[in-house]
Amino acid sequence: MNDKTQEEHKLIAQRREKLRKLRERGIPFPNDFRRNALAGELQKELGDKSKEELEALDRRVAVAGRIMAKRGPFLVIQDMSGRIQFYVDRKKLSKELLDEIKTWDIGDIVGGEGPVHKSGKGDLYVNLDKAVLLTKSLRPLPEKWHGLSDTELRYRQRYLDLIMNPESREVFLMRSRIIDYIRDFLKQRGFVEVETPMMQVIPGGATARPFVTHHNALDLPLYLRIAPELYLKRLVVGGFEKVFEINRNFRNEGLSTRHNPEFTMLEFYEAYADYHDLMDLTEELLRGIARDIKGTTEITYQGETYDFGKPFARMTVKEAILHFNPDIPAEDVEDREKAAEHARRLGIEVKESWGLGKILIEIFEKTVEHNLKDPTFITEYPTEVSPLARRSDTDPFVTDRFEFFVGGREIANGFSELNDPEDQAERFRRQVEEKEAGDDEAMHFDEDYVRALEHGLPPTAGEGIGIDRLVMLFADVPSIRDVLFFPHMRPRES
């Protein structure tokens, strides 16, 4: 380590010196100031009153927050609700207090008390009687007008982004409101919120690469869950007939504007329902979120508008492939070799072990998915790629499954659950074969889960909704990093 890394920046040194003086004078980080008002609420409550009305009212408040700007005798204070000014009156305050306020810096956290008045220009301010520095900030804030725009710093030092950029705060508040809405929606319909293991002996419920950890006392490898599905269905076996969980999943895959190694998933299961019921429920839920959060069913995402008010389109995987690939004849999606030919032409590396179902899904992902702009349910997913979904009664090649797309992105995946334990065992065996053939995303055989099914899973439908992507949609942001407080980044060397 050289001197350079230890040497402190001048701006920090100046502030540290001010803190040193505070220490000399007593308690540098007091915690006895109690506020009784919030800036934003005062603006709402008193913002319309005239100067004279406010003086007559003589509303005395105690407000605390961070100094965001200094404007002559005014300090701009920001708290969680908004902003209000403090007025520093030279004629009114003691010399000692005036001298102290002079040492306050932008970024410091302060408290002030006094009556709320209004300036000649019509802005509210607290006419300070008392004021106290509560927390000295040792580091300067970013530029007051442009805020913090460097994306790397916004993600690495999210607190600065939140202090400086109101749009960013708004996204996270919206995220919270969306999750609240979903909880209320499901609870009102009789669903019970539960929690199931994040660390699993057999990672199940999805096809994805897991993170591995190790339990010392049991001397056992444990996997961070890639999905809660198999545990939630065990609960349905146990008589919890309507359950949901909103929690993190972990997948050991790359990072992108749509992927973070940990992400939030809503999963819910309803006994005595099928996938059609869930499509209806999903439609109602998304429409409800749109109305509640945006006040309209017209949702604009990255310049394009989608109408959540109209009934959502529904089509099958095969129909969608034919629709977006007019050059593929209808009979070719029924034939493995012909479908494989089309797949190869599209640049897909077709593996020997793939059946028709897997080939169709690859073609679907390559040519259809990004084109599904308007809210659309896609149904009839091949059994081959749906190892946990109930087989269709009319066509065993496909399952009673759907996925939901909007803006070219998958948002939800749901199906009538496979509750035939013997079929499930057979499907697990196929997965194990694929794993042995080199597919490291294929599922493990979960005997314990099959045993649960053998006790009887009632006819059930279940669904997962990716919360991060949902929030991206409603918040109209292009990257998943914009809806995660602390997106994963490569650590920066010191």
Place this chain on the structure above:
RNA sequence: GGGCCGUUAGCUCAGUCGGUAGAGCAGCUGACUUUUAAUCAGUUGGUCGGGCGUUCGAAUCGCCCACGGCCCA
């Protein structure tokens, strides 16, 4: 993993043809006390992401590396 773009003062950004590195904000000194990106005068602040190379001379050209962004797989 591949392609393209970016990295200059605490922050937001300029920097021409390769010729001593600039502005605004923030900071500091002072004036000013009803300001609204407060204003006025003065002023401090740089390993130009890191390394190697080309050159009399590199923020600028070349190569390698790091981190980030976007796109593709």
